[in-house]
């Protein structure tokens with residue numbers, strides 16, 4: 001997709017910064033869940049590991065979708081994830097993942113609303129779609145955590 005700084009759809013610097021913050025967080029959780037998938041242990045870990053893998057892949061797709069949107073709006077996607085936490089017990093892993101999903105939900109509500117106010121319905125819709133998936137991840141992790 002071409003970078004269109006002079007395109008018909010414009011975004012504020014603040015919105016572009018928030019999109020990059022979202023990308024940094026998606027890169028973080030993509031790696032985080034992937035390494036948790038690698039480092040799981042025990043019987044309970046066996047039940048969790050396939051979820052970690054599939055959610056990690058979903059996060060990578062989010063990073064790409066947001067980066068495509070940011071680039072279209074004239075921004076350059078960051079390559080730097082926010083700090084990655086793997087954890088050395090299954091409980092520590094999933095507790096952190098619940099928190100990261102909560103943070104994503106809060107941030108994406110903010111971004112969707114910001115985009116709506118700027119008349120950028122495409123970004124608004126993108127973040128509402130991703131938000132729905134993050135709520136699904138949050139539901140999965142909180143349910144898993146109950147039994148750890």
Ligand SMILES: [Fe+2]
Nearest residue numbers: 026058059062
């Ligand atoms: Fe995500």
Ligand SMILES: [Fe+2]
Nearest residue numbers: 101133134137
């Ligand atoms: Fe997520």
